[in-house]
Amino acid sequence: MSATALPQPRGIAWPGRSSYVSLAMLLPGLAFLFAFLVLPSLVLLANGFMTQHQTGEVAPPFTLANFDRLLFSPAYQRTLLLTLKVAFVTSFVTVVLAYPLAMAIAYAKPWFSRLVMVLVVAPLVVSVLVRSYGWQLLLGNSRTGVLNWLLEAVGFGVTPVKIMFTEWAVVVASVHVFLPLMVLPLATSLTRINPAVIEAARMLGAAPWRAFLRVTLPLSIPGLTAGISVVFSLTAASYITPAMLGGTRGAMLGNLLEQQVTTAYDWAMGGAIAFVMVAIALGANIGATWLIEYRQRARLRASGAR
Amino acid sequence: MRGRLSTSGAVLVYGFGALILLFILAPLLVVISLSVSQAPFATFPPRGFTFDWFGRVIADEEFRHAFMVSVVLAVAATAASFALGLPAAYALNRWKVPGAAAMEAILLSPQIFPILITGLALLQFMASRGLRDAEMNLFIGHVLITLPYLVRTITASLKLVDRTLEEAARTLGAPPWRVFWLVTVPQIIPGIAAGCLFSFMISFDDFPISLWLADAQTVPLPIFLHSSMSRVFDPSIAAMSTLMILTGALAVIGLEKLVGLRRAMGI
Numbered sequence: 001m002s003a004t005a006l007p008q009p010r011g012i013a014w015p016g017r018s019s020y021v022s023l024a025m026l027l028p029g030l031a032f033l034f035a036f037l038v039l040p041s042l043v044l045l046a047n048g049f050m051t052q053h054q055t056g057e058v059a060p061p062f063t064l065a066n067f068d069r070l071l072f073s074p075a076y077q078r079t080l081l082l083t084l085k086v087a088f089v090t091s092f093v094t095v096v097l098a099y100p101l102a103m104a105i106a107y108a109k110p111w112f113s114r115l116v117m118v119l120v121v122a123p124l125v126v127s128v129l130v131r132s133y134g135w136q137l138l139l140g141n142s143r144t145g146v147l148n149w150l151l152e153a154v155g156f157g158v159t160p161v162k163i164m165f166t167e168w169a170v171v172v173a174s175v176h177v178f179l180p181l182m183v184l185p186l187a188t189s190l191t192r193i194n195p196a197v198i199e200a201a202r203m204l205g206a207a208p209w210r211a212f213l214r215v216t217l218p219l220s221i222p223g224l225t226a227g228i229s230v231v232f233s234l235t236a237a238s239y240i241t242p243a244m245l246g247g248t249r250g251a252m253l254g255n256l257l258e259q260q261v262t263t264a265y266d267w268a269m270g271g272a273i274a275f276v277m278v279a280i281a282l283g284a285n286i287g288a289t290w291l292i293e294y295r296q297r298a299r300l301r302a303s304g305a306r
Numbered sequence: 307m308r309g310r311l312s313t314s315g316a317v318l319v320y321g322f323g324a325l326i327l328l329f330i331l332a333p334l335l336v337v338i339s340l341s342v343s344q345a346p347f348a349t350f351p352p353r354g355f356t357f358d359w360f361g362r363v364i365a366d367e368e369f370r371h372a373f374m375v376s377v378v379l380a381v382a383a384t385a386a387s388f389a390l391g392l393p394a395a396y397a398l399n400r401w402k403v404p405g406a407a408a409m410e411a412i413l414l415s416p417q418i419f420p421i422l423i424t425g426l427a428l429l430q431f432m433a434s435r436g437l438r439d440a441e442m443n444l445f446i447g448h449v450l451i452t453l454p455y456l457v458r459t460i461t462a463s464l465k466l467v468d469r470t471l472e473e474a475a476r477t478l479g480a481p482p483w484r485v486f487w488l489v490t491v492p493q494i495i496p497g498i499a500a501g502c503l504f505s506f507m508i509s510f511d512d513f514p515i516s517l518w519l520a521d522a523q524t525v526p527l528p529i530f531l532h533s534s535m536s537r538v539f540d541p542s543i544a545a546m547s548t549l550m551i552l553t554g555a556l557a558v559i560g561l562e563k564l565v566g567l568r569r570a571m572g573i
Contacts, residue, residue, distance in 0.1 A: 022401040025393035029413055029453065032390055036446050037416055037424060040431030044423065097329070100322040107311050108319055117567050118558060119327050125504070125554035126334065127511035129528050130547040133535065134333025137340065137350060137544075144349035146336055176333065179326075184571050208312035230418075237420030240513050240532075254422050258517075261426065274423045285418045 045278065047271025058267045066272035076256070080276065083252040086167050087236040087280075090174040091228050094182045097175065098227065102186035102220075124180045132244040135173040139164045139245070165247030173241045178234055182227035189223025190216070222292050229288030233281040253277050334551055340544035348541045359545035369546065372530035379526060380509035383448035384456070384502050390449070391456035392498075396486075399464040410457075417454040424450055425518040440521035447515040452505040459501025462572055463494040500561050500570040507557045511550070 047058045048066050070076045104116040123131060138146045141162045148160040163169050193216065201211040239254035246252065251259075253273055261270040311319055336350065341359055343352030363369050394413055398406050416424060425447055432443050467490055475485045513528045520529050531546050561570040 019401070019403070022397035022403050025397040026403065026409055029390040029394040029457075030409060032449070033412055033415070033453070036428060036431070037419070037450055038412075040427035041419070041423065043434075044427040044430055097326050100319050101326055103311070103315075103319045104323040108316075108323070112320065112323070116323060116327065117571075118562070119330050121561070121567050121571060122554065122558050123330055123334065125507040125511065125557045126551050127513065127528050127531075127554075129511075129513050129532055130337065130550050131333055133543070133547055134337045137336050137348065138333055140350075146332075146350045149350050173333075176330065179330065188572060202312075208315050212315070233418060233420075237422060239422045239517070254420070254514075257422065257426070267430070270426070274420075274426065277420045277423060281418055281420050 041274075041278070044271055045275045047267050048269075048273075048275040050268055050271070052266050052268035058271070066269050067275075069269070070272050070276060079251060079253060079256050082167055082250070083236050084280075086170055086174065086242075086250075086252060087232045089171050090178065090235045091182075091232045093171065093175045094179055094231050095224065095228065097179060098182035098186050101179075101183045102190055102223075105183070105187040106190035120180045120183045123176070128177050128238075128240050129244075131177055132173055132241050135169065135176065136164070136244055139169050139172065141165070164245065165249060167246060167250040169245040170242045170250045170252070173245050174235045174238060177238075177241060178231040181230045181234070185223040185226040185230075186220060187223070189220040193219045221295065225288045225292050229284045233284040236280045236284075237277050337544050337547045338551065340541050341548040343541050343544075345541070347539050348544050352541075359541045360549070363542050363545045363549070366542075368525075368530065369527075372525050372527045373549075375524055376510050376527040379444055379448055380506045382445055383452045383509045384505040386445070386449045387452040387456045387505055388498075388502060391453055392460055395457050395460035395464060399461055410461075413457045414454045416450050417458075421451060421512075422514040422517075425515040428515075429518040438521075440519060440524040443519040444516060444524060444526065447519050448509045448512065451512060451515055452509050455505045455508055456501050458572075459497055459504065459570075460494070463497030463501070464490075466497070467493045496565045497569070500564045503557055503560050503564065504570070507554060510553065 049062050049064070050058050051061055051063055051065075052058055070080065101116055101120060105113050105120070107113075108116070140146070140148065141160060141164045143149060143152060143160055145160070145164065151161065163172070197219070198211055198215050201215045202208070206214065236252075237254060238252065239258065242250050242252040242255055243258075246255070253276065257270055257273040257277070260266045260273060339352045340348045340350065342355050342357065344354030344356050344358075345352065391413075394409075397403060398410055398413075403409065428443065428447050428450070432438070432446075437443065471489050471493075472485050475489045476482075480488070511528060512526070513532065516526045516529050520526060525533075527546075527550070531543070531550070534546065535543055558567070561567055564570070
């Protein structure tokens with residue numbers, strides 16, 4: 001750096017009074033979050049590193065025993081792996097289903113685009129509880145379940161399909177619950193693609209599917225990454241859907257956590273489970289942010305090199 | 307921006323799109339169809355047609371109480387989140403604040419934090435200090451989950467404001483609060499209203515926060531509905547669920563009328 005450019009005070013545009021004013025405007029919200037989210041969460045997560053005593057109190061000695069049990073004892077490990085599996089499969093299925101809908105919002109005729117938009121957003125404001133109840137009715141194992149009733153009605157109903165109270169029922173309902181959160185960022189990405197780019201690919205002779213794979217798909221990756229991280233972390237953290245549809249076979253970390261603190265009164269184990277759940281959620285989000293920024297930097301470098 | 311679909315693409319998008327829309331609607335339609343069934347149990351297929359279950363649900367004093375608890379909670383949480391969120395979003399967007407990115411990340415963090423753990427941590431924290439007032443705890447918990455939505459929608463609205471108008475007003479000698487009130491506010495009102503409506507629904511529909519913080523006297527609607535599901539097997543559960551679906555449908559219509567769904571969802 002040459003000495004001609006004086007170092008500019010970066011960040012503060014209006015030094016003096018207004019930076020105090022802006023701080024005063026930010027402080028209440030930040031203080032509220034610190035007092036009721038950050039601090040309580042740290043206390044809860046710290047429990048995971050301590051010992052549950054017979055007296056009911058969670059206190060030192062500090063230990064990693066809770067994590068050891070969670071990660072390596074078969075029953076807990078099974079729940080952890082099942083949680084990751086359900087979150088992974090749900091994210092994958094959601095991507096596949098979200099693409100046509102996002103493309104409809106971005107490219108279809110106005111009436112269809114509007115219809116899709118309304119039907120994608122509407123479930124977002126219907127309680128997960130109600131939607132899980134709907135899936136309970138749909139997936140019921142006996143003949144009174146809608147799916148089995150339908151299969152019987154069209155002649156496939158020799159043996160009822162039994163997916164209720166398995167992880168697959170949880171996957172189906174989770175896909176339904178989180179689909180809007182994949183469609184919306186994806187549709188945002190797609191509408192921001194310059195149509196001329198796709199037209200150029202087509203005019204240069206690329207088949208539609210090739211234009212999609214080589215142009216549309218890569219340009220939609222920011223929305224896709226954001227959607228996957230949200231769906232993955234929310235699925236891994238869900239409670240009500242596995243509680244209503246998973247039974248004991250489909251129980252996930254959230255259900256294990258609830259059981260540890262309400263029936264086993266083991267707050268140390270609860271803290272460890274909470275720690276892992278937070279780590280999954282933050283890991284997915286930070287990982288996605290990093291990936292998007294890394295791609296942007298890489299693209300900037302590539303265009304700078306030319 | 308339209309007409310970028312090839313023929314095969316259109317078949318895929320319209321055909322698969324329609325199928326997936328059916329998947330989205332199926333569980334809601336099943337619930338609604340059973341809410342008007344005359345059968346004594348909520349089993350498919352529905353039989354006959356009646357509004358009796360709605361009558362019974364609305365006549366149930368516990369249901370009405372739970373509904374009111376949820377409405378009051380959602381209004382109070384939205385109002386408080388608005389009071390905390392508007393100044394914060396404004397400061398972050400109009401003035402350069404040191405560490406703005408970090409502060410914005412903190413303000414939006416409840417959105418990515420597992421909600422089940424937000425509620426549990428708050429319960430443990432309040433209980434350890436002997437604060438067992440369920441109404442107060444529910445209120446604080448619901449502010450936590452609605453605040454990020456309001457910060458986000460207010461930020462989005464502020465970014466769409468025509469800054470040249472604000473600057474013109476300032477150059478003409480208007481003090482900052484007058485610029486805000488006469489120039490900025492009229493432009494962000496629809497976006498803010500949409501944000502408040504969305505925040506209302508987030509609180510109204512919430513289960514994982516209330517699961518921990520409700521007590522026997524203060525039971526929000528989703529908690530009441532969930533406990534009813536394990537006791538009652540007649541279509542009144544479907545009727546209650548349908549009332550919740552209708553509330554959501556009203557909210558969607560409201561969002562569409564206020565700013566249009568696309569803008570409300572940031573597309």
